[in-house]
Amino acid sequence: MLWPRTGRRHVAAEQAQRLADVRQKNPESETWLALVEAALAESQDATTWDAAVPAPVDGRAARAPLLHGTEVGVDRRSASRFVRHLAQLSGLDGAAHRLDALDLLEAAIRQDDARIDALAAGDPSRLRVVAQIAAVPLLRACAQAIGSEAFGNGGDAWWEGYCPLCGAWPTLAEFRGLERKRWLRCGRCGSGWVVPWLRCPFCAETSHENLGYLAPEDGETTRKVEVCDTCKGYVKAEPTVSELPWWGVLLDDVATVALDVAALDRGYHRPERPGFGLEVKVVEVGGSWWRS
Numbered sequence: 001m002l003w004p005r006t007g008r009r010h011v012a013a014e015q016a017q018r019l020a021d022v023r024q025k026n027p028e029s030e031t032w033l034a035l036v037e038a039a040l041a042e043s044q045d046a047t048t049w050d051a052a053v054p055a056p057v058d059g060r061a062a063r064a065p066l067l068h069g070t071e072v073g074v075d076r077r078s079a080s081r082f083v084r085h086l087a088q089l090s091g092l093d094g095a096a097h098r099l100d101a102l103d104l105l106e107a108a109i110r111q112d113d114a115r116i117d118a119l120a121a122g123d124p125s126r127l128r129v130v131a132q133i134a135a136v137p138l139l140r141a142c143a144q145a146i147g148s149e150a151f152g153n154g155g156d157a158w159w160e161g162y163c164p165l166c167g168a169w170p171t172l173a174e175f176r177g178l179e180r181k182r183w184l185r186c187g188r189c190g191s192g193w194v195v196p197w198l199r200c201p202f203c204a205e206t207s208h209e210n211l212g213y214l215a216p217e218d219g220e221t222t223r224k225v226e227v228c229d230t231c232k233g234y235v236k237a238e239p240t241v242s243e244l245p246w247w248g249v250l251l252d253d254v255a256t257v258a259l260d261v262a263a264l265d266r267g268y269h270r271p272e273r274p275g276f277g278l279e280v281k282v283v284e285v286g287g288s289w290w291r292s
């Protein structure tokens, strides 16, 4: 993707400002934010991950996300460098240096926690966090290259609750613009898709008797939590003037941790299983000759 130079600088400045703001208000999330910052920087350097973008497989099942059944080619050196950097930032010790970065990326994209745990030499919970962020620039490159054409610029050609590109559950719901259309947003690849109001993304419940929301008592924010009493799932929701940039989804997720706490306190949870059992292979592509 080619950006006009000034456009790119402008985005970087906006990101930096928003990041500083979230950092200041959420000092307890510093480790996570340092990882997010590294992923944002990595995504600016699109050439590393551009080579990875696969073509969607013809004849995919209608409910299968675009990446299902694809092979994603990754430059091993770049991927290893990035994964090592994230491991360092998260305080993983030297054992992380022997990690196979492509294995980790594949497990992360497939949301296969058991496989990530098996790769961990030390604390598996930290490696899960590293894996989650490690997949972001790669999935982001895929979304930029193939996402928009396949589920329409209107975003309304997809009916599932999970991401049409990578199969993850939505990180948050956006009520966008004056029409207040409800967009679900993926915090991994940044994709967005329109879903009707009053429909649970996790179990497709549509009865208003079983759907509701939690709002902070102080009325300080227009953000809230959508909850479903059928599956006990929840998703955070916020009004936006215009489309939240993909990195805004990641940062707003951190900025709204209080809403997660409120939902968990009341017995709601995020589904443990991924939205879709994505089958993806991450394979090695050649070195610098690849983009000659």
Ligand SMILES: [Zn+2]
Pocket (backbone or CB within 6 Å): 163, 164, 165, 166, 167, 168, 186, 187, 188, 189, 190, 191
């Ligand atoms: Zn996604």
Ligand SMILES: [Zn+2]
Pocket (backbone or CB within 6 Å): 200, 201, 202, 203, 204, 205, 228, 229, 230, 231, 232, 233
């Ligand atoms: Zn539900």
